[in-house]
Amino acid sequence: MIEVEHLTKRYGGHVAVDDISFTVQDGCIYGLLGPNGAGKSTTMNIITGYLSATAGTVKVDGHDIAAEPMQAKACIGYLPEQPPLYQDMTVQEYLLFVAELKGERKKADRAASVEQAAARAGLQGMERRLIRNLSKGYRQRVGIAAALLGAPKVIILDEPTVGLDPAQMIEIRALIHDLGKTHTVILSSHILSEVQAICDRVLIIAHGKLIAQGTPEELAGRLAAKGTISATAQGSRGAVLAAAAAVPGLSDLRVTAEKGGEVSFTAVSEAGTDLRGALSLALAQAGCPVLTLSAETMSLEDVFLQLTETPAADPAPQADAAEADASAPDAQNAALAAEGAAPAQEPAAEPPAAEETAAEETVTAETTPAETAPAAEPPAAEADGPAQQDTPATPEPTQEKGEAPHGSDL
């Protein structure tokens, strides 16, 4: 249905999309997943013909978007990140305008297809309302109804659930799921649980590059062999890390917490081997008694974080490991430790949804009262479960966390 080949978009010296190629098959829901600024919107804007590509081609149903823009655009219904709504029109007026714009000449046809699209998007009873006065959720629905007009084969939705409350989010997801039965759908998101719940296939984009694609199960399976080991050992930070680093097959050491001579850390074991025994032995030989030791397999979320992470984007963990004798961690370090501690101790309950959430959690920990900084353990404790309860101070992270369970409901 859509063939994207070697798509590149440069803005001056900045490369927004870097040589992306993929094919979209009929009748599937595709998820374009990536952190903010990864190039998802740019890719969608090029596919829909809003922007021109610096290099590469896009073919929609066999029509090149650059050579035959009219035919290609007629196959696509697009909902951009910000729904392109005219505030001074009513829902009905707007949808009739879009229907005419998309080439429905007869007035009766337009009225019929608008009614159908409005019903599909759940806009019954809203037709006479001014778009200006609609809630964000309903605006999104108007945008989706507009995308449905003109009988397109492909529906492209750019971050359709951003800024919605959890209830609206569930409704919109159900709607998208429903659309998937009749249309090919491409949606972008930076929320993993959402993509996991709705999409048949996932394309992961980071820094303008397509870094992985497949079904959600495939992607999780690809790295399922890799396990994460979390352990706590007694001893100085330097000694513990040195012993763990010496175990062959262990990589990506991260200190998650440190208190009173106990060091907690996580590490990734490669090649599907269980390295718990080797790690325990190595620590014992180094004179660091092992207090806890557990292995987990990676969730899609971890895969996503690992794939989209680069040294430039997230230098903190490496600095953390290199800094062997951090005697008194400052607020920043404590925050980072707290951030890591949450998934280590409660992996199933609330893994960080994306980089964005991680950043917000960091902020949460940093804004804790000043007296907690020297002790370094209260922030860690606070970031576990109770962090969800401090609604008045940090409403945003709470909302972000709130959506994860909803996503898995679907």
Place this chain on the structure above:
Amino acid sequence: MAAIFKRETKAYYTGMIGYVTAAVSLFFLGLYFANRNLMYASSDFAMVLYTTTMILLFLLPAISMRSFAEERRNKTDQLLLTSPVSIPGIVLGKFLAECVVFAAPTVVALIMPLLLTAFGNVSLVSAYSALFVYWLLGAACLAVGTWVSAMTENQILAYLATFGALLVSYLMDGIKTMFTSGNLLAFLVFAVVLLIASVLVGVLCKSLATGLTVFCAGGAALIALFLLRPAWLLTAFDSVLSALALFTPFNGVVGGMFSLSAVVYYLSVIALFLFLTGQAIERRRWH
């Protein structure tokens, strides 16, 4: 195109702009009509139009400023540009809507010459042809404003830039007389224009060599002209400035000389600026 035209026209009258421009326009037309034609008992309706051209400088940018700047700011241009509508279709739809908004008060003004016939002999042909060219002049100004609006997302900036451009054009007859003092001045002005054009070409092609080539070739031609046929330079310069004087052909029509060349001139200006508008939108897709 029809969909955009209808929506735009309606939008002008959903908001205030359509009514305000009609009211202001009719107020001044009515005021000067009452003063010139009725009180002084003159049958020359074209003179009324001539006096009110000044008002167009303030009025027309208010109509054209929102056309593309507002779409861009609200990101509704994403809907238009991803729908199966061609860019010329979008530009034409919007421009025609602007013309209709300006035509509304002009249509009301059709009554004014008829009123005069009650008092004596009035040349309706000259009055209506002047009104037609007056509307064409307005349409040309709107085309300029649409082009400016397509280059910014700030409506106020679009208004001010259009107003500035129209003002220069309005005063061009006076400005022109400052530049008739010598061939050297014409040469220097052309050299500066050439320099700017070369820099633009160089930047657009992202190649210093291309820019330099354009500058050297143009410079050589300019020097050759200056040395061999200095009078040509001055004439060319003069005619370029005359072409920029948007209001002059209308003034000729007011004098009672309806000329086809004035109509052709305004239609060319409209075509040129609508083309430039399309180019500006197309160019934006690349950046």
